[in-house]
Structure formats: C-alpha cells, structure tokens
Amino acid sequence: MKVNLEPRHGGVAVARLTGRLDFASAQTARGEFSDAIAAGYPKLVIDLGKIEFVDSAGLGSLIGGMRRARQAGGDLRIANPNDQVKTLLSLTSLDQVLKVHPTIEEAVIGFSR
Amino acid sequence: MASPGKDGGLILDLRVPATAEGMDSVHAALAGCWPTLGQPHLAESRWCDEFNLAVAEVAANIIQHAHDPEAPFVSFDLSLTRYPDRLRARFVDPGVVVSTPTDQTMPPVDVPYDDLEERGRGLAIVQMTTDRFEYLRTAQGENVWVIEKTFPV
Numbered sequence: 001m002k003v004n005l006e007p008r009h010g011g012v013a014v015a016r017l018t019g020r021l022d023f024a025s026a027q028t029a030r031g032e033f034s035d036a037i038a039a040g041y042p043k044l045v046i047d048l049g050k051i052e053f054v055d056s057a058g059l060g061s062l063i064g065g066m067r068r069a070r071q072a073g074g075d076l077r078i079a080n081p082n083d084q085v086k087t088l089l090s091l092t093s094l095d096q097v098l099k100v101h102p103t104i105e106e107a108v109i110g111f112s113r
Numbered sequence: 114m115a116s117p118g119k120d121g122g123l124i125l126d127l128r129v130p131a132t133a134e135g136m137d138s139v140h141a142a143l144a145g146c147w148p149t150l151g152q153p154h155l156a157e158s159r160w161c162d163e164f165n166l167a168v169a170e171v172a173a174n175i176i177q178h179a180h181d182p183e184a185p186f187v188s189f190d191l192s193l194t195r196y197p198d199r200l201r202a203r204f205v206d207p208g209v210v211v212s213t214p215t216d217q218t219m220p221p222v223d224v225p226y227d228d229l230e231e232r233g234r235g236l237a238i239v240q241m242t243t244d245r246f247e248y249l250r251t252a253q254g255e256n257v258w259v260i261e262k263t264f265p266v
Contacts, residue, residue, distance in 0.1 A: 052140075057232070
C-alpha cells in the first residue's frame with residue numbers, strides 16, 4: 001500500500017491510498033495518519049478510490065485514525081469507497097460511525113459545514 | 114492449481130507462504146477461480162466480496178500466528194472445493210492452538226468514539242459472511258479451518 005498526502009487549507013489533508021489496506025499495511029497507514037495529524041492536518045480525507053481491498057485490520061487503522069483526528073479537534077472522512085469497502089462497513093456497522101462520501105471534494109466540503 | 118471436474122470438485126489447491134506476500138497469491142488465486150465456477154453472475158457481486166473477505170480474514174489470522182515462537186511456520190495450505198450449491202475453502206496450518214475462533218462477537222459501535230475497538234472484527238466477519246465456519250485441532254497438531262458459502266438462488 002502507498003500513501004500520498006495532499007495538504008489543503010484549514011487543517012484539511014487528502015490521503016490518497018493505493019493497493020490493499022489490510023493486516024500487512026494497517027500499521028503503516030496508522031503511522032501515516034498520525035504523522036499527518038501531528039503535522040497540523042487533523043481533518044483527514046482518506047481517498048480509497050485506488051484501494052483494491054480492505055480487511056478488518058485495515059478498517060481498524062481507519063478507526064484509529066478517526067479517533068486520533070477527533071482527539072485533535074478534527075475528523076476522518078472516507079471518499080470513493082468501492083463496493084467491497086461498502087460491504088465491509090455495512091457488515092461491521094461502522095458505516096454508522098465513519099463518514100463516507102462518494103467523492104474527495106464532497107468529503108472536503110463536509111469539513112467546512 | 115487444480116482443474117475443476119465435471120461437477121466442480123477441487124478447483125484450487127495451493128501452498129501459501131505465511132507472509133504478507135502470501136496474501137497476494139491468495140487474492141490472485143481467488144480472482145482466477147471465479148471464471149471456473151460456472152456462476153458468471155457472481156463476479157463482482159456482494160456474494161463474491163463476502164467470500165473473498167472471509168478467506169482473507171482466515172488467511173490473515175493464520176499468517177499473523179506464523180511467527181509465534183511456540184510453533185513458527187512458513188506456509189499453510191488452502192484448497193477450494195465447488196459443490197453444486199456452495200463453495201468451500203479449507204485451510205490447514207501447523208501453528209499454535211487458536212482459542213474459540215468460531216465464537217466471536219462483533220465489537221459494538223454504539224459507544225463513545227474513544228472506546229471503539231480497532232481490532233477483533235476479523236473472525237466475527239467470517240462468521241457473518243459464511244454459512245458454515247468450523248475450526249478443529251487435529252491429533253497431528255494442525256489447525257483445520259473450513260468455511261462454506263451457499264450460492265445465491
């Protein structure tokens with residue numbers, strides 16, 4: 001999995017993830033999310049448009065990122081999830097907790113509301 | 114990779130490295146299996162996503178135990194068998210005994226965000242997405258995991 005961080009204004013950053021977000025990459029993702037928050041970007045948009053697959057450990061890294069972002073006064077929003085990710089969110093009921101948006105820009109705009 | 118018989122039968126028999134790279138071969142093998150099932154409507158369906166997820170969660174669980182100092186191992190076996198009404202995945206690994214893997218509950222989400230669990234969903238997902246999920250420890254010291262999912266009508 002690769003992460004490309006794109007800083008925006010007002011503490012917002014878009015993290016574009018590529019590959020698989022699973023047990024093998026979850027720790028890397030956690031570190032990337034924490035680093036972004038520590039660098040002053042607690043409003044994280046996680047672009048999953050190029051993510052092929054997410055497992056429960058990958059989902060755990062998103063929950064961890066959300067917790068740390070909220071503790072820092074921000075939040076973590078998901079953009080562009082594929083059907084597999086939507087299925088995973090629905091099975092775990094985490095679609096009730098994590099904010100999911102169809103596009104990056106809608107997720108970014110969500111932070112200014 | 115095994116070839117399907119007239120009625121399906123064994124469609125995959127794979128020795129998987131118990132590493133992160135081993136998961137690449139699991140995903141690739143699953144993707145290669147769908148065309149052999151004779152169920153074209155399943156490709157990219159929720160059924161397919163759920164079966165992939167269940168297989169990946171069991172495989173991840175096995176791989177994460179591969180470095181346990183009590184019983185380290187380098188590979189495990191994965192086979193897929195097609196029955197007329199269902200698909201079965203069977204895993205065999207020589208790792209440590211796993212405690213009650215088929216009796217897991219999904220962590221709740223109606224809690225303050227600071228109390229949300231980051232772990233502990235994998236095997237609960239397997240339970241939810243399959244019609245049969247069994248684990249047994251053999252006398253030879255192997256873990257055998259079986260999951261089955263019935264084809265949609």
